[in-house]
Amino acid sequence: xxxxxxxxxxxxxxxxxxxxxxxxxxxLVDRYRQRIFAFTWRFLRGSQESEDIAQEVFVKVYFAxxxxxxxxxxxxxxYVITRNTCLQAxxxxxxxxxxxxxxxxxxxxxxxxxADRKAPEPSGHVLAEEKSRRIADALDRLPESQxxxxxxxxYDQLSYEEIAEVMNCSVQSVKSLLFxxxxxxxxxxxxxxxxxx
Amino acid sequence: xxxxxxKELLIEYLDESLDAxxxxxxxxxxxxxxxxxxxxxxxxxSCAMLADYQAPAVSDQFTRQVLQKVHExxxxxxxxxxxxxxxxxxxxxxxxALASLALLAGLGYFVLGNxxxxxxxxxxxxxxxxxxxxxxxDEDIIRDLEIYENADMLENLDLLxxxxxxxxxxxxx
Numbered sequence: 001x002x003x004x005x006x007x008x009x010x011x012x013x014x015x016x017x018x019x020x021x022x023x024x025x026x027x028l029v030d031r032y033r034q035r036i037f038a039f040t041w042r043f044l045r046g047s048q049e050s051e052d053i054a055q056e057v058f059v060k061v062y063f064a065x066x067x068x069x070x071x072x073x074x075x076x077x078x079y080v081i082t083r084n085t086c087l088q089a090x091x092x093x094x095x096x097x098x099x100x101x102x103x104x105x106x107x108x109x110x111x112x113x114x115a116d117r118k119a120p121e122p123s124g125h126v127l128a129e130e131k132s133r134r135i136a137d138a139l140d141r142l143p144e145s146q147x148x149x150x151x152x153x154x155y156d157q158l159s160y161e162e163i164a165e166v167m168n169c170s171v172q173s174v175k176s177l178l179f180x181x182x183x184x185x186x187x188x189x190x191x192x193x194x195x196x197x
Numbered sequence: 198x199x200x201x202x203x204k205e206l207l208i209e210y211l212d213e214s215l216d217a218x219x220x221x222x223x224x225x226x227x228x229x230x231x232x233x234x235x236x237x238x239x240x241x242x243s244c245a246m247l248a249d250y251q252a253p254a255v256s257d258q259f260t261r262q263v264l265q266k267v268h269e270x271x272x273x274x275x276x277x278x279x280x281x282x283x284x285x286x287x288x289x290x291x292x293x294a295l296a297s298l299a300l301l302a303g304l305g306y307f308v309l310g311n312x313x314x315x316x317x318x319x320x321x322x323x324x325x326x327x328x329x330x331x332x333x334x335d336e337d338i339i340r341d342l343e344i345y346e347n348a349d350m351l352e353n354l355d356l357l358x359x360x361x362x363x364x365x366x367x368x369x370x
Contacts, residue, residue, distance in 0.1 A: 029260045037259070038252035051256060058263045059270060128249065135250040153212070154247050160214060178208050186243040193246075 006031075010074035018065050025065075028074070029058050035156060036082050042151050043086050045140050053089050057082045079158070079166045083148065090144075138188035146181030149174055198222045203233050207240055 005013060005027045017024035037054040044050050060081050068077055139147055145167065152158045152166060160178075164171045203226045209215050210223045227234050256262075 026260060026264070029263050033259050033263075034252075034255050037255040041252040042250070051259070054255070055259065055263045055266060059266045062263075062267045063270065132250050135247060139250070150247075154244065160212075175209060179205055182208050182240055182243065186239050189243050189246055 011070060014065070014068055014074050015070060018068070025062060028061070032075075032078055033058070036078065039079075039082055039151060039156060040086055042136075042139070042155060043148060044089065045136055047093075049089065049093065053085055054082075056089075057085050060085065073162070076158075076162050076165050079152070079156070079162075080168075083166055087144075134192040135189070138185055138192045141188050142181055142184055146177050146184070149177040150181045150185065153178060198226045200226075200230060200233055203227070203230070204236055207233075207237050211237070211241055211244065 005016075005023055008016075008024075008027075010028065010031070013024040013028050015024075017028070033054065036057050037051060040054045040057070041047075041050040044053065047053075057078065061078060064081070068074070139150070142150070148167060149163055152163045153160075158166065160171050160174045163174045167174065167177075169177075203223055206215060206219060206223055210220065215223065227237060
């Protein structure tokens, strides 16, 4: 039964869910959980609360199911909820936003390893994590709206029209946010990778 | 096309979202302008770099935890729902209905109240009717208060009766 549902489009699953078929909801959670978690994780800079917030998105989907209209694309609708949930979380957490402590620790270890000439070369895994941390730093320096537009475009592959719908702005504004965001990001990345890691 | 115009279109060019005419114009400019070509390469490199920032895999328990949270909220929902409905009922939208209801209740009180007094007190004027009703209530209250104040006396009622009997007997004598 669940295997059959997995082949159905999002909108069909949502219609079934609106009629009381909770399996439809479970399939949608399974289908979107990695995407939504990745978005919250990147937008909230690897915060420990990212997974809780991604779960909160689906809880909201569950209780707001009646507000979804078949004319709307499910993926856009779920991203609107994700965006609002992330912004609420940011407002609530503010400076308390707890960046994953393991990330910060790995960063410190790497600097010490690089400084110590006798130490063995850092592993590829550590280098990759450090690279990730620096990209996160660069993204984090962007204004919220530019950062969100870039994440939605580069990682979630949303079209300009979909981003405009999610961010509740015009397509022209999205183009402008992406242009200004990318120009700034290019400079920040250059600064972040100035030491050649 | 000028350099500034081309630079503003570079992201759309890299996203392949330009129409054919503008795409051709940008490509022609890039062929002729080394500065814009460098800008385009840098933007392309920074976009490619973003691919190295990958989120970890979501936990296996994710869906189970979502369903658990939904279950917990559903348990809380009925009480909250009742409260919400009550708040919604007393909201601004229902104010006209509530005002009408209060008006009807007020009218009903006066009309039915007057009718009840009319039935019991035919021939009396309006002000008297209210006075009588108030007097009846007052009488009840006064009687209750007297009973309360004379509670000690009532407890010794037998003694008082005996004393009265003695006094009467002596008077008769």
